[in-house]
Amino acid sequence: MSTLLSVRNLTMRFGGLTAIDDLSLEVPAGRITGIIGPNGAGKTTLFNCLTGFYKPTSGTLRLAHPHHGEMRLEALASHKVVRDAQVVRTFQNIRLFPKMTVLENLIVAQHNVLQRASRFSIAGLFGLAAYREAEAAALDRAATWLERLGLVDLADHAAGDLPYGIQRRIEIARALCVDPVLLCLDEPAAGLNPRESAELNELLLYLCRERGVAILLIEHDMSVVMNVSDHIGVINYGRKIAEGTPEAVRNDPQVIKAYLGEDEDEAQAGGAAA
Template sequence: MTTLWEKNPILRVSHLTMRFGGLVAIDNLSFDTGRNDITALIGPNGAGKTTVFNCLTGFYKPTEGMIQLTHDDGSEFLLERLDDHVIARRARVARTFQNIRLFGGMTVLENLMVAQHNPLVHASRFAIAGLFGLSGYRTAEREAVELAKHWLEKIDLVDRADDPAADLPYGAQRRLEIARSMCMKPLLLCLDEPAAGLNPRESDQLNQLLLDIRDEEKIAILLIEHDMSVVMEISDHIAVLDYGIKISDGTPEFIRADPHVIAAYLGVEDEEVA
């Protein structure tokens, strides 16, 4: 079954270009991300995938191009114009990082609480009400802990809620980072190589988690991944990047058969593939 992601995309990237001095990391890239799809961004190392993420989430300001995010209610955000924290808070885009960025010295639960910073700060009336322990804030905090607990159950880490995040094994840290992003209640979740370093069993669990997120939370997931078993199994839509240029875009079946993709991955001439 093919989803027509062009029809009503949550994210539309048009003519995105990012240069660092003389180096062109992304060159005139356009792609769409379907609402409630899992979209994969793949490509060889150095293809510019993480740079795309950094442009989407405001860590880099793109040299050219437009990144348009449309919420279900029709409100539009031009991400290339917004600051990183505004993108996270108002446009509701969450992300994870290739080299996990947890708050290692804080507990697992604290990590999930920091992700709910903005609603909690609001509930604490910018710390004033919180300082005096008013009930409005206490309710909000209880709810935040409940949400955190919900996601801890999802990723099977309830028992380790009060342990420092840095003490978790690698696979659990990856899951925790996804749970932390989900505690922001995002509409678009960007995952940078979530399966990197996972063993086959953990990788399967991750697939299930991502499918659950898509189906239960009804949000869009954009992921960068090298592990083709993950990509082919769960993606609804794949865009392939090589040297900053999009070389293919389509369903997993289409990508699997595309000679350009095979050439880019195996480094062989087009004719030989044909």
């Protein structure tokens, strides 16, 4: 099992606040890695560092890209993280292009290929074969994911008008159209009902097992994160406090402490009971 992404000594400070403090983490290729931790632990900040949103204060983010060799994500601009490194993310609060149709949302994600093929729209203007082929391939890929995620009937609806659970799926479909090497999902199960989160579980396992996509998953819904993750890292106050299989993490005293509170609270609770 090779390492796809290795986060080394990552630190991110905002003025006096240290959101991530000397964090090191390995994300294996072709596996699902869960990231959990209480609110404000620095999980989303980690994603923001990964995708070029924030420039880390210090530390490195090395991606062992299967085709392009080693890349340093911390040095890439946002649009290059996707274009060159094929690392893509979704957001906690959905960020679709609301006025575009579902299909257009998926086509935008493939815009790099199309833009190259279209030679700044000139080839598109004259309907050249190379552009038509690229366009057909883009539509094909979009159609594949629409079908896999059960969105075919909604392809021509404006994305912003659709229900929340469906928008979540569209967001994942759009990310998949980038043909990601690493898919970073920020709370994909938030706001989903139990049936929808079961479907999400199934989808994540399919992507990882059948398609070989490595997934980095931030999630609060334990039914998702414990069931699908191969490996879980727990963050609190910007530091990694535990790492291991779901089973090991679940029983780790540090983790229980971070989620359920300090000993003093327990002592107090015990005192009150007595």
